[in-house]
Every structure is written in C-alpha cells, then in structure tokens.
Amino acid sequence: MDRQKVSSAMIAALAVFALSSCSEVSNREDFAAALKNKTEAEVVKYAGKPVQIDRSDPNRVMYIYKSRTLDVPTRKTDPETDVILTPSSDGQLHVVEVVFK
Secondary structure (H helix, E strand, O other), rough: HHHHHHHHHHHHHHHHHHOOOOOOOHHHHHHHHHHHOOEHHHHHHHHHOOOOEEEEOOOEEEEEEEEEEEEOOOEEOEEEEEEEEOOOOOOOOEEEEEEEO
C-alpha cells in the first residue's frame, strides 16, 4: 500500500514538473523582439496561452503572462509581462508594445 502511494505521488510530481516546463522563460529583449508586430495567433503560438486576456478596450487588448520573462541584469523573473495588441489596417490585432512589470 505505502509503495503504491509513493509511486503515485512520484508520478504526479513528475507530471507537474513536466507540464510546468512547457512554458519557457525568455529574456526581455528576445521576448519583445519575437512578438513585435505579431498577430494574436502568432503570440499564442510563440508565448503560449496567456493567464488572462483583457478585452475591456477593443482598441487595446492586453495578453497577460505570469513569470514568462527574465530581466537579465538583475537575473530576476518578471512577475508579469503584458503584451499589448491594437487593431491594424489588415483588420487583425497586432502587438505594438510589451510591458514588463
């Protein structure tokens, strides 16, 4: 019984670790450069699904990521990174700004 519980706990811990490593941490410069002028679909393809999407202003949509970017000089992970998208002439939303918090 105990051996089975330990095995189950180890499998669960490994699964959590494997899933948490799917979203890699990028340095600020690479992250912002990779997303510049990208569409919503391209943002999700590169950065993954955001924790939250703020569509309260359709002219300024914000994708909110948690612990996704790294400030290289301080070697600290940014608690939040906001990707700002605005409508473009092609009718789609495109990234215009990335804000690190």
